[in-house]
Amino acid sequence: MTHYARRALVASPTPPAQAAAAALADAADWVGIDDQPDLVVALGGDGFMLQTLHLMLERRSQPPVFGMNLGTVGFLMNEWRPHGLDERLARAKPFMVTPLAMTATGIDGRTHSLPAINEVSLLRETRQTAKLEVTVNDRIVLPELACDGLLAATPAGSTAYNLSAQGPILPLGSALIALTPISAFRPRRWRGAILPDKARIGIRVLNPGKRPVSAVADQREIRDVASVAIAMDRARELTLLFDPEHALDDRITMEQFVA
Template sequence: MKIAFVASPRLAAQRALQELSGRYGQAAAEEADFIVTIGGDGTALKALHDASAMPAMPVFAMRTDSSEGFLCNSLRTDDLTARLQAAFSVELPVLQAEIEQVEGRSQVLFGINEIVLNRQVFQQAKLKVAVNGEGDLMIINGDGLVLTTPLGSTGYNRSLGGPLLPLGSSLLALTGIAIWRPPAWSPVVLSDRATLDVEVIEAAHHPVQIVTTSGTVPNISRARLFRSPDRTVTLLFDREAQSRFGPPFGRSC
């Protein structure tokens, strides 16, 4: 069994990395059977982003005592091989953003939990938004928007007053950040087959950036956001961690 360990730079995680890699070896990620992270949810999400380019590469996250770890299993070093073999796997969606910047450059970003569009300066963002290219356009003034998966709905989205989506559901949430207009704005629940087209109004004077845990792209002029049709990630849980969530959690593999 080949394992690629990825650890937070914190001292406790680095100590665990040294012990685990000494006991089980350290494989390159592209050659591994499993990626095992040591730290918290941030370390796990970074590994999931990296694994999204490697089909079927499972990630098993372990939480150090000083870290937050909704996605994580408990940290133990003595029975890892057995835990990996017995782990329950869930398949999670990946969000995709096709982006055009003000100067005309195009980029693609991926997000496991959410994609955030927010203002870069003090001035509010002015956004023209269409869902599935149909119906009336929404003109939104505020600090930005968050498109989130069910997994991401438990984090930043929830702190903004967005809906908590059932884990494993085929839904996305579109939640505003300090929306000033329209005054009756409220979060929107969408099918995960929906496509969100966003145009930044007066982008040179009201600059907007897109942020995911995999990167930030500034000075956006327009973006198309949707669930990636050909990328998913696989997260592993032992039975102890799985019991925290209750059914359903993701899609079992």
């Protein structure tokens, strides 16, 4: 059992999350998020959890995050309960989440580097179909993919946009990346690939002036890209904490049986 002495409490601006934060105000001697906590409790939905995790990535050290759901789906969250927090934190099971590193080069030559916890997605900006050249470890595997877009998803993000695009669910800890097309037109039979997480993925936009493409790392978008490089960033691993009876790996497994 683990004891966390310095805890920070963060909450989504929504009324339910703010009410929950008020209910927990006296549950601990909370420190500020900038005061080097050794644990963060996040109240909100999955979107707020992603915001919190991205905030952790910007810091020198990344304390574990225990989320409680005050949103809609709450796939990355535990159940909201105002009582027994100390016991829950002591018993919580840690799960390591490795983000993707996206390096996008624009048609203007500028380079942008962003992390992605769920997925990196490339999306057409106009009615024109995107045309992409795809490489894996510097080898061209698709000379021309005509599609609405393409995404690379982590195991933690494989049940999000990736699943909606008919991509595979990846078990947590599987050391895999899902590469999933979005409405692929050509090659017609290509439905995506499952790659080892050591793979380096390169995507070059063919004719970006006529067929502009944006690159999105989770919720942050870079428009008019010429090329994108994607790889796992093991130097910036994050830790999520879950109740033993509500573990993330079990939730990901059960998603494969949802009708």
